[in-house]
């Protein structure tokens with residue numbers, strides 16, 4: 273079996289992730305920040321260490337300004353719904369995931385002005401467009417660090433400079449880059465960084481969060497949820513300090529224990545070596561796929577301008593058909609369709625049919641890439657000529 | 670430490686208390702997170718107990734490392 277769906281959720285995980293979760297369940301168990309007995313304090317220490325490790329990975333100025341939640345979606349909703357008000361303008365790109373686009377479209381209905389900057393067919397954004405779109409009521413720039421459809425990197429550093437020069441906040445959706453590509457909140461002028469735990473940070477599902485930089489006005493940031501925090505319990509009002517202000521309800525402590533192990537694995541490997549390995553395999557995969565007749569491979573074609581995510585289509589075959597043949601004929605797991613990003617597919621010209629997406633992780637090998645290319649060669653050769661595919665699954669067959 | 674004169678740092682947030690413990694332990698101080706003593710009131714359930722002789726150093730460390738705390742009391 274070859275797993276090439278890491279942009280959805282990475283798999284496998286380093287063994288230390290499951291070990292940390294088992295250790296937490298068997299030996300700690302308690303809720304962090306709720307009680308003052310030793311197990312609760314130990315749970316608090318484990319969670320706090322995750323904040324420090326993430327702060328190190330992202331160069332986030334203050335580990336206490338990292339708020340945990342379920343995933344990147346929750347973090348993005350907190351940043352967008354919590355910060356933007358009717359009359360504000362927000363600038364984003366046409367390569368965004370629906371976890372940015374849907375909250376923004378909803379806010380637009382409530383009076384937030386939304387400017388969606390067009391990207392090229394390869395997913396690139398011309399930074400000059402950002403500057404041109406700024407108006408007196410602009411409050412925030414929101415950018416996907418890398419496309420989850422074709423991997424193309426967006427110009428976060430330039431956007432950060434523009435944001436700083438114009439007194440705007442920069443919110444970065446790092447779902448596809450956290451743990452795979454270097455991120456430096458201070459040097460890149462990132463004010464709000466949304467991450468998810470279950471992709472390249474190698475943690476389990478149900479973990480993620482928002483890193484909040486010093487330029488964010490906390491008085492303006494409305495929490496998505498209010499409730500118990502274990503602090504200021506005398507009061508019926510929500511605390512006004514981080515992380516408690518935005519962390520109501522019992523945390524997914526066991527998941528965060530696993531996330532911590534994943535982040536420490538990434539730190540120990542080093543982003544440079546992870547990136548080197550992934551870029552090398554990505555280029556092989558791109559070149560291999562591009563050499564197949566009848567294939568369209570989307571994106572830049574240059575592994576240095578993208579993450580390890582590649583989209584393609586085979587002439588005459590629907591993405592869903594290709595995905596099924598890859599799974600049933602070759603045990604290759606990929607993701608087909610629109611990848612929750614209709615805007616990105618419109619930008620690259622693959623809406624509404626979508627694409628076949630291969631996405632690698634640091635655990636993939638050259639053999640995986642060769643096997644995937646060989647499988648696509650065969651499927652492309654069979655093409656439509658083959659009999660309508662008979663699924664071996666009795667329920668679907 | 671129990672017989673000696675001790676102080677506690679009170680915090681707003683549990684996460685800050687945990688960070689304070691880490692910072693002071695790393696500096697080689699003898700500290701312990703304990704439930705907030707009954708006669709004191711605090712926003713968070715744990716307090717950091719330390720040797721009162723170390724008071725100046727504890728305070729300096731917390732300030733130098735940006736750990737937000739509520740107050741310091743002798744117990």
Ligand SMILES: Cc1ncc(COP(=O)(O)O)c(C=O)c1O
Nearest residue numbers: 343344345369371420445447468
């Ligand atoms: C670019 C991008 N943003 C946001 C998300 C949302 O992440 P999650 O589903 O973990 O909330 C994803 C992945 O699904 C993504 O690829």
